[in-house]
Amino acid sequence: MRLLEREHPIDVLQTRADRAATGSGGLVLLVGEAGIGKTALLRAFSERVSMPVLWGMCDPLSTPRPLGPLRDVAGGLGPAVTASLRDAAAQH
Numbered sequence: 001m002r003l004l005e006r007e008h009p010i011d012v013l014q015t016r017a018d019r020a021a022t023g024s025g026g027l028v029l030l031v032g033e034a035g036i037g038k039t040a041l042l043r044a045f046s047e048r049v050s051m052p053v054l055w056g057m058c059d060p061l062s063t064p065r066p067l068g069p070l071r072d073v074a075g076g077l078g079p080a081v082t083a084s085l086r087d088a089a090a091q092h
Helices: 006-023 038-050 066-076 079-087
Strands: none
Touching: 006 038, 066 079
């Protein structure tokens, strides 16, 4: 799928992915109103890169889980992250 007028956000994501591949990782937060195309943008980006893309979502709860998105992807980040989160204080 080709997204219209999304070249700049895709380029930003690609730059961050390139940095991560060389060991200079980082974090990208994508925000916007419901229905604006955040998921479509990320899906299009994930189809372009040759590295794994980990997906985490914020909870649609009145009281979200602390570190919920990180807990969602912890298994893909390695055993040290999983152990750190497991050994941390209770989630709620």
